[in-house]
Amino acid sequence: MEKAIISVKGLEKSYGHFHAVKGISFDVMEGEIFGLLGPNGAGKSTTLEIIETLRTKSAGSITVDGFDIDTHPEEIKKRIGVQLQSSGYYPGLNLVQLIQLFSGLYNRKVDPMQLLDSVNLRDKAKNKYKELSGGQKQRFSIATTLINDPRIIFLDEPTTGLDPQARRNLWDLILDIRKKGTTIIITTHYMDEAEILCDRVAIVDSGNIVSLATPDQLIDDLVATGFERAKDVKKANLEDVFINLTGKALREA
Numbered sequence: 001m002e003k004a005i006i007s008v009k010g011l012e013k014s015y016g017h018f019h020a021v022k023g024i025s026f027d028v029m030e031g032e033i034f035g036l037l038g039p040n041g042a043g044k045s046t047t048l049e050i051i052e053t054l055r056t057k058s059a060g061s062i063t064v065d066g067f068d069i070d071t072h073p074e075e076i077k078k079r080i081g082v083q084l085q086s087s088g089y090y091p092g093l094n095l096v097q098l099i100q101l102f103s104g105l106y107n108r109k110v111d112p113m114q115l116l117d118s119v120n121l122r123d124k125a126k127n128k129y130k131e132l133s134g135g136q137k138q139r140f141s142i143a144t145t146l147i148n149d150p151r152i153i154f155l156d157e158p159t160t161g162l163d164p165q166a167r168r169n170l171w172d173l174i175l176d177i178r179k180k181g182t183t184i185i186i187t188t189h190y191m192d193e194a195e196i197l198c199d200r201v202a203i204v205d206s207g208n209i210v211s212l213a214t215p216d217q218l219i220d221d222l223v224a225t226g227f228e229r230a231k232d233v234k235k236a237n238l239e240d241v242f243i244n245l246t247g248k249a250l251r252e253a
């Protein structure tokens, strides 16, 4: 039976007089990839950071894995994996040392090489974070979300700035993580990414959820209104051409 692992009810957030999140409610089901989509400033990061216990809310209630955020934030922290800002990656340490540092903070024993293997970064074990390419940095930051063996991970625009091969590689990594039973919440500005990865998406605009359904359902609903694309869709797009010409392999060795 489907069970909600995150339940958000009537969430509001104001920054001074500015009402950034205006009373949103949604559930995230156990094991799903749930997308928050919306234009810049819609309130996606604010919402994520409140659920991550990193920001206070102005009103509403949230439970994560059965724990109320107001009364049990520490229990919630133990169960979630959050991408760190790159400023958290001490410049003098290599990837293995960083993983050892983070696992110490979480009080967990992890095998750094096994974790690096899982994100295809074994070869970079002795490199420093700043020596990684954009795609490698993103993969490393996803690896760090897995250190405490979380039930849920939060990915805020994980593929922004990556080339098409690196994006696809990251999609495979995200799907692999979900296969192991981890619930994933992701924000993205890429609709193709949301369509491929997300079981359900909430479309957020000016602090409200304006629609929430599976990508298929949202498209069908739009088509049912009589909407048609202006141009016939070709069987391939420019990204297909690019991948076809330059291959699927990563270019960052």
Ligand SMILES: Nc1ncnc2c1ncn2[C@@H]1O[C@H](COP(=O)(O)OP(=O)(O)OP(=O)(O)O)[C@@H](O)[C@H]1O
Binding pocket: 015, 018, 020, 038, 039, 040, 041, 042, 043, 044, 045, 046, 047
């Ligand atoms: N600390 C803050 N103080 C004041 N206003 C803030 C603060 N953080 C965010 N905001 C405002 O709240 C609104 C929502 O911001 P938020 O970062 O949640 O949007 P977002 O949907 O994640 O946008 P983006 O796609 O650009 O990351 C924006 O108008 C932003 O300027």
